[in-house]
Amino acid sequence: MCYSALVIQSQKKLARQLGAEFDEAAYEGLFFDRLNKPGIKIPKAMDDAVLAEGGRLGELVRDWRGRQAADLERLRAEQRERLEKALAKLAVKETKAALNDRRIATNKIAQYGKKLDDLERSEPEAEDSRIWPGEYSAVVVADGRRLIRPMRYQCRLPGWTAEIEKQFEGTYNARRDKLGSSWKRLFRKNHGLIVAEKFYERVDRDGRKVEMEFAPSTRELMLVPCLWSYDPQDRLYSFGAITDDPEPEVAATGHDRTPINIKPEYVDAWLSPESRSESELQAIFDDKRHPYYEHREAA
Numbered sequence: 242m243c244y245s246a247l248v249i250q251s252q253k254k255l256a257r258q259l260g261a262e263f264d265e266a267a268y269e270g271l272f273f274d275r276l277n278k279p280g281i282k283i284p285k286a287m288d289d290a291v292l293a294e295g296g297r298l299g300e301l302v303r304d305w306r307g308r309q310a311a312d313l314e315r316l317r318a319e320q321r322e323r324l325e326k327a328l329a330k331l332a333v334k335e336t337k338a339a340l341n342d343r344r345i346a347t348n349k350i351a352q353y354g355k356k357l358d359d360l361e362r363s364e365p366e367a368e369d370s371r372i373w374p375g376e377y378s379a380v381v382v383a384d385g386r387r388l389i390r391p392m393r394y395q396c397r398l399p400g401w402t403a404e405i406e407k408q409f410e411g412t413y414n415a416r417r418d419k420l421g422s423s424w425k426r427l428f429r430k431n432h433g434l435i436v437a438e439k440f441y442e443r444v445d446r447d448g449r450k451v452e453m454e455f456a457p458s459t460r461e462l463m464l465v466p467c468l469w470s471y472d473p474q475d476r477l478y479s480f481g482a483i484t485d486d487p488e489p490e491v492a493a494t495g496h497d498r499t500p501i502n503i504k505p506e507y508v509d510a511w512l513s514p515e516s517r518s519e520s521e522l523q524a525i526f527d528d529k530r531h532p533y534y535e536h537r538e539a540a
Contacts, residue, residue, distance in 0.1 A: 243465075243484060243498070245371060255379060288302050289369065367438075378392060381436070382431075382432070393479040396469065397412070398412065398426065439455060441453065441455070446495065452539040455499075457530075459533075467482050
């Protein structure tokens, strides 16, 4: 699987890399929905890229951030009050409950403060572009022209409802050996691409679960093919990244999958699959790039 990845979210960078245009209607629909529906998770880098463009989309981001800041300030104030009460009790008598309240309140005050700082921070950080299953990412698709469209990283397959997809949480991972079965309604039809700097996996190491970071030693950006779907009822674009058997250095860490990394000359063919045979598309995967993936335990 690709448990997490550092994905380029900036439309300017994607335009330079792949000549793609901004799908403004799709972004506006997503950002409007976020104001009214809980649970929509968008990486800060995507918000920042949209905010830099200004206009109606920028207003939607500023509105959301304003609401978030107000909620965080309220939550932090509640924890400060909790901390004051705990300290007052501890000044009289040390109790387990008061110690616990002091610990929890102190941690939450710091947590809410960090989130507030991130909302206001203008300097980008690498983690701003990172996605996990259930979060949104910029995906390049072809619809008469190359478009950058925001999609959730966890595919809701055609015909599924929100309830059905809860039973299949692994649909962010489109296994190559399942494209003709589980993914057959999307393969050779709805193709996309994400541009990634790194990917992350959880592996067993010496009896403990650790997070490993993988990055091409060439420092080239990874062109990861995806399959996507659209649910008109929930106005939901969603996708899964295609993975293959692991590269040797990935397997050596204890993980059994690696995102496919196609060559730049195959981007057009991948994004326009309708007139291509399955063997032609599989040949793109057979001729994928094989950079050495440097790896380390993530910080």
